[in-house]
Amino acid sequence: IPVDPFDLVIFGATGDLARRKILPSLYRRRQAGQMPEGARVIGAARSKMTRTAYQKSIREALEEFVPEAERTAATVKAFVDCIDYVAVDVTGDGGWQELCGKLRPDVVRAFYLSVAPSLFGTIAEKLAESGLATPDSRIVVEKPLGHDLASAQELNAKLTRHFDEQQIYRIDHYLGKETVQNLMALRFANALFEPLWNAQHIDHVQITVAESIGVEGRGGYYDKSGAMRDMVQNHIMQLLCLTAMEPPARFEPDSVRDEKLKVIRALDPIHVDDTVRGQYRGNGSAGYLEHVENPDSKTESYVALKVQISNWRWAGTPFYLRTGKKLRSRLSEIAVIFKEVPHSIFPEVSNRKGNALIIRLQPDEGITLRMTIKDPGPGGMRLREVPLDMTFADALGDEFDIPDAYERLVMDVIRGNQTLFMRGDEVEAAWAWTDALLAEWQDSPDRPQSYDPGGSGPDDALALLHRDGRRWRDIP
Ligand code: BG6
Numbered sequence: 001i002p003v004d005p006f007d008l009v010i011f012g013a014t015g016d017l018a019r020r021k022i023l024p025s026l027y028r029r030r031q032a033g034q035m036p037e038g039a040r041v042i043g044a045a046r047s048k049m050t051r052t053a054y055q056k057s058i059r060e061a062l063e064e065f066v067p068e069a070e071r072t073a074a075t076v077k078a079f080v081d082c083i084d085y086v087a088v089d090v091t092g093d094g095g096w097q098e099l100c101g102k103l104r105p106d107v108v109r110a111f112y113l114s115v116a117p118s119l120f121g122t123i124a125e126k127l128a129e130s131g132l133a134t135p136d137s138r139i140v141v142e143k144p145l146g147h148d149l150a151s152a153q154e155l156n157a158k159l160t161r162h163f164d165e166q167q168i169y170r171i172d173h174y175l176g177k178e179t180v181q182n183l184m185a186l187r188f189a190n191a192l193f194e195p196l197w198n199a200q201h202i203d204h205v206q207i208t209v210a211e212s213i214g215v216e217g218r219g220g221y222y223d224k225s226g227a228m229r230d231m232v233q234n235h236i237m238q239l240l241c242l243t244a245m246e247p248p249a250r251f252e253p254d255s256v257r258d259e260k261l262k263v264i265r266a267l268d269p270i271h272v273d274d275t276v277r278g279q280y281r282g283n284g285s286a287g288y289l290e291h292v293e294n295p296d297s298k299t300e301s302y303v304a305l306k307v308q309i310s311n312w313r314w315a316g317t318p319f320y321l322r323t324g325k326k327l328r329s330r331l332s333e334i335a336v337i338f339k340e341v342p343h344s345i346f347p348e349v350s351n352r353k354g355n356a357l358i359i360r361l362q363p364d365e366g367i368t369l370r371m372t373i374k375d376p377g378p379g380g381m382r383l384r385e386v387p388l389d390m391t392f393a394d395a396l397g398d399e400f401d402i403p404d405a406y407e408r409l410v411m412d413v414i415r416g417n418q419t420l421f422m423r424g425d426e427v428e429a430a431w432a433w434t435d436a437l438l439a440e441w442q443d444s445p446d447r448p449q450s451y452d453p454g455g456s457g458p459d460d461a462l463a464l465l466h467r468d469g470r471r472w473r474d475i476p
Pocket of ligand 1: 211230231
């Protein structure tokens with residue numbers, strides 16, 4: 001279904017995110033027929049450049065980032081024709097009037113700030129001063145949304161000085177992932193799981209976001225962030241919220257976001273003893289410390305946490321979270337491990353693991369339910385675990401087409417649907433929780449434990465679960 005005609009201004013239009021993600025995603029929406037004829041994309045950046053030169057650079061970006069099979073000469077031409085360019089000096093006065101002249105009064109207006117976060121406030125102010133921002137226009141920002149609670153509050157204050165909360169779209173690209181949205185469908189469109197979705201039936205939950213890549217080329221940014229700020233405060237927190245939240249009354253922005261916020265506020269403060277930090281060493285390839293400037297850096301490229309949610313639904317059921325760079329493979333999953341049957345009528349079987357529901361977010365998106373069956377044969381009533389396995393690719397066949405997160409999110413901005421965007425109070429609550437741990441780490445003399453690249457993380461992470469009589473799922 002096509003969205004309404006729009007003017008989308010992308011600040012930072014020559015940058016990596018715009019070229020790699022935003023414009024290729026818009027192209028795909030154009031190809032899918034969702035971006036209407038009356039849509040216009042206006043690139044804004046510092047460089048003086050003609051419209052034609054910018055269009056040429058976008059053609060090149062599409063060639064690089066959209067597979068050939070998805071490109072047709074006609075669609076590329078139609079897409080590039082709707083692109084315009086204005087050189088804007090975001091900290092000065094140059095270009096704002098020209099930009100003003102390009103925007104139409106009667107279409108949806110959105111400003112995507114694909115720039116350094118230090119410029120968010122300045123641009124918001126300029127948009128307001130120059131009269132470009134209207135009561136209906138939207139502003140889109142993306143992480144890092146602050147570095148801690150104080151800076152997040154400051155950023156929110158700057159944005160809300162000129163825009164209402166309903167106009168602010170804070171992207172967490174994990175919420176745009178098809179399988180993350182599927183988590184809500186799984187929980188709230190199936191009668192099967194919800195009655196069991198609580199501490200009475202669930203032993204614990206494991207959320208894993210493992211990456212095989214390191215911090216190559218991003219050392220400068222990453223060393224100031226670490227896994228906690230880069231992944232846990234935002235993406236993993238969102239996965240935790242969607243897994244743990246109460247059913248919202250409606251699938252509407254504030255219904256959903258209210259429930260997520262309640263989860264964050266119910267998190268127990270987390271202390272060093274319930275955490276493990278790791279840093280990958282060099283082993284044939286460059287280690288973490290070779291990618292960053294500070295040779296003594298204590299920044300974690302891996303973190304594992306034991307998190308408790310203090311509410312009626314979850315009291316006593318820990319959530320174990322882990323994420324890291326340079327691990328064995330790229331794997332994101334949520335594993336819900338159910339409690340054992342209350343009383344076993346069968347002989348003990350030492351390796352029984354019980355039921356588990358595994359929601360695989362990437363790659364190989366799908367769901368596995370681990371079941372117990374009888375081991376075939378005459379050897380008595382022996383039990384074994386088997387997977388009841390469904391990959392979305394198999395289940396959906398030709399219809400299986402997972403759009404990039406940005407395709408969904410940019411179209412939601414145009415539609416004016418904030419359900420998959422973070423509200424300011426959510427971001428602040430997540431920082432408040434994160435900050436306390438970051439402060440403890442900072443005061444601690446310990447270094448992150450080093451771990452081998454291509455493995456499953458530091459040994460101490462195993463101990464974090466062992467001491468509770470549990471173990472992590474394998475990273476294959
Ligand atoms: C980004 C982080 O937000 O998410 C990166 O800054 C990380 O460090 C990336 O690699 C992971 O996203 P995805 O979509 O590849 O799982």
